[in-house]
Amino acid sequence: MTKVLVLHSVGLLRSALTALLRSEESFDVAASGWCTAQQHVESLRPDVCVVDLDCPGTATMLEGGPAGGGAALGRHIGLLVLASAARPGALRKAFEARALGYVDKDASAGRLVRAIRKVAEGERFVDESLAFGFLEASRMPLTARELSVLARAAEGESIAEIARGLHLSNGTVRNYMASATRKVGARNRIDAIRITQGAGWV
Amino acid sequence: MTKVLVLHSVGLLRSALTALLRSEESFDVAASGWCTAQQHVESLRPDVCVVDLDCPGTATMLEGGPAGGGAALGRHIGLLVLASAARPGALRKAFEARALGYVDKDASAGRLVRAIRKVAEGERFVDESLAFGFLEASRMPLTARELSVLARAAEGESIAEIARGLHLSNGTVRNYMASATRKVGARNRIDAIRITQGAGWV
Structure with missing residues (x-):
């Protein structure tokens, strides 16, 4: 059995x-x-x-x-x-x-x-x-940092909250968000979250 | 049977x-x-x-x-x-x-x-x-307009795209987005989308 x-x-x-x-x-x-x-x-x-x-x-x-x-x-x-x-x-x-x-x-x-x-x-x-x-x-373009920024944004955290949570500056969080959005071919942040959530990354 | x-x-x-x-x-x-x-x-x-x-x-x-x-x-x-x-x-x-x-x-x-x-x-x-x-x-606070703005935003559309799609001005779309965000008790747009999607509204 x-x-x-x-x-x-x-x-x-x-x-x-x-x-x-x-x-x-x-x-x-x-x-x-x-x-x-x-x-x-x-x-x-x-x-x-x-x-x-x-x-x-x-x-x-x-x-x-x-x-x-x-x-x-x-x-x-x-x-x-x-x-x-x-x-x-x-x-x-x-x-x-x-x-x-x-x-x-x-x-x-x-x-x-x-x-x-x-x-x-x-x-x-x-x-x-x-x-x-x-x-x-295997072709996942996002870094662990970009993914964790997106995951927190998807939970409704503001740039400032994400920055505090990950011990980064607001500008660095914005940069991660922008690079993630560009890499997944999204039109904006919300689109980047939609794409990565749909694919099961965040 | x-x-x-x-x-x-x-x-x-x-x-x-x-x-x-x-x-x-x-x-x-x-x-x-x-x-x-x-x-x-x-x-x-x-x-x-x-x-x-x-x-x-x-x-x-x-x-x-x-x-x-x-x-x-x-x-x-x-x-x-x-x-x-x-x-x-x-x-x-x-x-x-x-x-x-x-x-x-x-x-x-x-x-x-x-x-x-x-x-x-x-x-x-x-x-x-x-x-x-x-x-x-039965207590759903959002209007049909607010829901359709949120649904389009959730698909990754920009304010301008939503405005064009619904024949509204950019300012009106922003107002709908702000009222929807306030009504569902969200911290920002992404949070409003998360809340309404989770509840099965959009």
Whole structure:
């Protein structure tokens, strides 16, 4: 039997993904939200954790949030993410958290089942439709500083607040904002935030 | 038998919701993405359409998009939406599209099944946990003009572009932006966009 843990913050989608995987007789499926993820991981010791990259809370978890960090998860358990090529930033976060499996959210249920089997054996599984997303992720033009300025601006912080928060001058924050806007081909700051958020970078 | 059609733009989640509902023996379940929704509605004549309010494409459909418009759908078929109290704007769009069923996305699978039965009988079903969202929706402070200015700004349009698009002067657009920002209690334009997008208004 392969022990599968579905982690998702939305109750109904968690139940639905569980129902889908329970139709596989060789899978022993459990599910949890993010708050109790760590406990479930410790008590169940799943072979594979299935995570939706677009689900609220996933990015925080992958970057080392409540569940002890995605990298911690990825080191001990086969991490499998449901992803989309349109969000290269999210793909990169999953990669940095050592995910083994990358399944396109538009794939068939059969592909997800095959991917789970692969990851349970410690092998990598990457949907070829996600390849373009990985390519985009490798060409990410923004620096970490530009990204953190954009992320704070996206939360509604003013230039002065961002400057205080990152120990920079107002002028430097404006420069980062301008270079980020130019690099992603945006028309203005709001457009730069829209583009980077859409791609899963901030 | 109750004929249920699951409409969702994300393949795997569509399959998962279908698997969940197929465990009910009295349901005859089909699924479709948005592109082929109209054909499926016409050929299957479902009793109930299940729609995820947060799924890309849903808002467009509810406001009269490709599938002939949500109101058209709601008039002929029992429309049931999977919703969240945190997005009152999306709830209002569903209400205007004459949805009969409103199920909290964090509800149990059993509640969704009960809601589908109700809606199939032509009755209304509203999860009580969504009540606060409906209250928020009824207190929406922004005018249609302020919302359309914000929506265009969120797409990255400049003040001048918005002014041209809506046949207004630049000063009037600035005034709408300022009043919208003040009314939603935002710190600046970007914050106003963040707040209204998060609530499902734009």
